[in-house]
Amino acid sequence: MTLTGDLLIGGGRVPATAGTMKAFNPATGEFIEPEFAFGGPAEVDRALRLADEAYDSYSRTGLEERALFLELIADKLEAVKDELAARTSLETGLPAAQFEGEAVRTAGVFRKFAAVVRQGRFLQAAIDPAQPDRQPTPRMDHRLQKVALGPVAIFGASNFPISYSVAGGDTASALAAGCPVVLKAHNAHPGASEIEGRIIQEAVAESGLHPGVFALVRGPGNEIGEALVDHPLVKAVTFTGSEAGGMALYRRAQQRPDPIPVFTEMTSVNPTFVLPAALAARGAEIGTGLVQRGMYNVGQACLKPAVLLAVEGPGYAELREAAVTEVAKWDARPMLTPGIHDAYTRNAQRHQDNGAVRLGEGTAPEDGAYGQALLLEVTGEQLLAEPTLREEVFGPTLLLVKLSSSEQLLEAARAFRGQLSATLHADAADRTTAEALLPVLERRTGRIVFNAFSIPQEVSYATTHGGPFPATSDSRFTSVGMGAIERFIRPVTYQNFPDELLPQALRDGNPLGLWRLVDGELAR
């Protein structure tokens, strides 16, 4: 595929109206061809008018037709995986092999959402039949299904240029829900974005869908994102990125005359608690595992186990030593963007200024854009006294917390803000402490992991990638896993309808063969 750098709107390519940019290779510090177009509010407006036009037909596609469309995107994603991986590697400084895997896994996500669409259970069809003889008042027939919200604005994330970007899980779940998508591409990987966007655009055309079903826009600074969030035809927004960026969009959307749902996935340190018996039994193994998982994607992962807490005692020294040994094996690596690298350096220094002791580090940085692995340590007292030590350092820094007692462990657990995940390493002898800790963690996180690390991320029905603020802006939803579709649908009740005017999912005789809730009982 020859990259053209154009925006993708209405099934066609749209040249720059607001300047251009080039991709940056953080491994070499060089800019890469070609020039990528920037657009502005006019392009956002055009994309959204088309998306709005597309809504009526796209949201009413048959389940099989929509599933086939998602599978076509999956096929195309697999077909371009080598090219996509090579370009993404250039734009991120991360290994191409990682992105081949990411492309295949993300194609799998589209296939899983195709299965969700075919099952049709996401429609949550419910039927309360008429009860004409009920006393004191008869009951009319009521039938409910979920419908698509409308055009969705999706902000591509910087850190996973496939799975959380243009052809990522947000797009898959919004398209599965029946929502047209206007995608704001992240400027850290414009070439990867174009490849992904063009295959979706092709799939839209080959599936005979309205060309407004998908658009890709890009712009300098914040203006294009603000135009998206402000646009009256946008009905939902998703964003994955920093707390500052996410909250700016969130608060802006809430100031619209008509507020819309905004799901932002922002920040998490994914605290890992190691209880005494587990620490004594396998401290070294946990210390090694911590660093290995923590360094994944150069520490630029939402599920990075950034903070490990353990009561000082048997095994703690071994854990620390193993972590120091492991971190020394990590080369400095290019970070996603120079801006992310600068923030990383600043935030890692902030931890040290706030008393974190440097236990170990990776090899020296090759140059200014490379992030050096760091292992820091604080005491429980320090963690409790200084809130910023409980905040994320996006990049390859890990923090050990040496606690003085089980009581302090519980106190520390209570001090964290909302998290995407928390991890518990515990053996049978730790059961009492584990049982005391679990309710504390459950209140603060969307996922609890037991005796394992939460990376790699599993995309399945029981996945939660969400959690209380600031992990996300709405803990009732997940951005990964089959439940992600629920961000984009709303209930509609059809009351006293003749069968022929009802949506297929709600008709007598259950022509789609769905699981439906009939008078409160599941049936099909």
Add this chain to the structure above:
Amino acid sequence: MTLTGDLLIGGGRVPATAGTMKAFNPATGEFIEPEFAFGGPAEVDRALRLADEAYDSYSRTGLEERALFLELIADKLEAVKDELAARTSLETGLPAAQFEGEAVRTAGVFRKFAAVVRQGRFLQAAIDPAQPDRQPTPRMDHRLQKVALGPVAIFGASNFPISYSVAGGDTASALAAGCPVVLKAHNAHPGASEIEGRIIQEAVAESGLHPGVFALVRGPGNEIGEALVDHPLVKAVTFTGSEAGGMALYRRAQQRPDPIPVFTEMTSVNPTFVLPAALAARGAEIGTGLVQRGMYNVGQACLKPAVLLAVEGPGYAELREAAVTEVAKWDARPMLTPGIHDAYTRNAQRHQDNGAVRLGEGTAPEDGAYGQALLLEVTGEQLLAEPTLREEVFGPTLLLVKLSSSEQLLEAARAFRGQLSATLHADAADRTTAEALLPVLERRTGRIVFNAFSIPQEVSYATTHGGPFPATSDSRFTSVGMGAIERFIRPVTYQNFPDELLPQALRDGNPLGLWRLVDGELAR
């Protein structure tokens, strides 16, 4: 029950700290004994600290225990229904018989939520078993259930002093979800609020639950509501009332350091579309029905069919004449509060200042607090040109819209903001127009009613009482019906857990006998 006027916090009665008030009888214009206590931020803080304390135990109550608690509230509501109806009638000027029915129906809502709790399907248990041999990476065991958000602040509504107030559907659904409730009582019916609050307080005590599970607060002006919405321990807010009031709370909550879900149900004119064949066949019947349902609760109902639209043609004159005849039968009636009456008079006048013609009216007002029934008419051109004609007049005013064509009918349908419901009267010969209109309505409303009126409200699994803004602040939820519980729960994933540490709902062998999603398929 002897009313004491106290606030209800922590299982006890709390006297006034910020002055007192008396209830007002809008039928007689007289104040009624006793004095009711006002509290302030200190009482809110106390209630929320207790609610937060109660969360850990209450959110973990067994399903049977929680269901029995809800049924106990239902029993108590039925037991006090005569006393509650009599007091509510005094405080609203509406007939006691209406409130006996409302008390019984609302007890039914608690019983229905008890059934929802017993079924346990709201936990949405999902299990993706481990696949240790999967290639290229094994899958860990993932299990998901929904958990309660935390303490919920509920604002009692003015217009249904039982079903949307202290012991109403919001409270039933939040308690069913496992959330403690802090209820801000509406000052329009403090006696009804006390009766309802005390039976819940009794039920909490008799069920052996933590006394923080329920509290009732009351205050002058906005301060107490603001303290509630701002409090760091509140995890969700629900409100039913005006757009101005709802949006003030909504925007305030979004300005918290940690935004929380706020569900506000605000305003809807529930447009009724009468298509030509239906109009010709039964115009008079529809005109009579419109007024009869429109006058329910003195026009102070969220589902009031406030605006009826029809293309001028055979049957229109009959519809109009029948409506004029019917409206003339309606006495002026006391409205809920003098403030609501004033706003009603002002808004009905606004319609007329904006060109609405007075077709008919009820009998003359007895005095200043009584609302007079009004039937107004505008043309389609007028409705399209003047946005306020598409807005709610809360009270017994109905607006007929005489359209010039089917095209104008579609244009008018597109002009409305989001609605709780829309109604379609259509016969077989109207099918083409109906099929063109339905997608337009579906985008703008949470419920479409066919050849019927949407009052009375049915509380069931297929109920949606929600809709796009400004009907509600989040169209993905409903405030009435079994789905209302979803406002108060969030997913948590337990990854790689030993069976004995899992919540009951997720354990091997399915000890609770729930429907669960196992590897994407429903099973039990």
